[in-house]
Amino acid sequence: MNDWLPDIPVWQAPTGSIAGVELCAAVSRAGGIGSMGMTWEAEEEGARKIEAVRRITDKPFMCNFALAFAPKCLDNVLNAGAPIVCFSWGDAAPYAKRVKNADAILGVQVTNVDGMKRAADIGAEFVICQSVEAGGHVQSTTSMDTLLPKILDAAGDIPVIAAGGVSTGTRIAELIRLGAAGVMCGTRFVASVESLAHAEYKRRLVEAEAEDAALTMCFQDGWQGAPHRVLRNSTMETWEAYGSPSVGNRPGEGDKLAVNGHGEPILRYEDTAPRVGMEGEIEAMCCYAGMGVGNIQSILPASEILLQLWKEALETSN
């Protein structure tokens, strides 16, 4: 029934625009599951990316839609043959049938027992248990060690993939021992050769400690009201020094921090992560990071990261 699960139970998290074709394909080709964020993708672009991954590997990979936004390229992605589709941040029920009719595997990100039950009701074939240690937008309010046993209890036979602050083989072994069918790592793969993160963002991840990865409401522009975990930086320190004011009253609001590859401005407080091709004050931008960031010592090819993590996990278990 779960014969589609990967040889290596390590998934690369959908990390928005940072995880493109090369990163996704590299992880899947090496035996894990790679993924791409499709939430903000234009319709034809979603299909183009599926086809591009397929040209590199025939292994399964995942596409994510954060349902705080309409999943505008869902049909294109399904028609192009996306093997696994996962929804986060919203009610997946209206889309479940479309995924199943396309013979794709349906996954849902859950952060509490009610969410787990709803995912089971709509026929989710796996769930992602996201905990509060996660980097990026954080749907969860609960630590992994508290949340995972509850989700596992409610999941029954549905495989549970644990996401949030996972960046060592030792932690992977622990979570699998608890009963997770796999783990999902986001920040660890942002600091990979293939990720589309800006070189300075990757360098800051390598230098950071766990306490530098703060949960905040600072970078709200683009996605209002969603907590996110990022590296502390000058924008955040100044905003906090002013008492964390609301939108419209923030220091330096409207400052142009950088430009993207098309010369379009990135403003202070935007939720856009620094990508290759951007130029400007990268440090002051929204650099997402989970609490496992302190264990990241180097920027390596994604396949090496995957194989090293899994080797370390196996050594810990033996």
Ligand SMILES: Cc1cc2nc3c(=O)[nH]c(=O)nc-3n(C[C@H](O)[C@H](O)[C@H](O)COP(=O)(O)O)c2cc1C
């Ligand atoms: C740069 C970045 C972007 C992310 N974008 C998304 C996204 O588009 N959709 C989503 O469901 N989760 C997103 N996440 C959260 C991840 O799916 C995952 O839950 C998280 O990375 C796990 O924690 P970790 O970073 O500590 O490994 C993002 C995370 C990061 C670091």
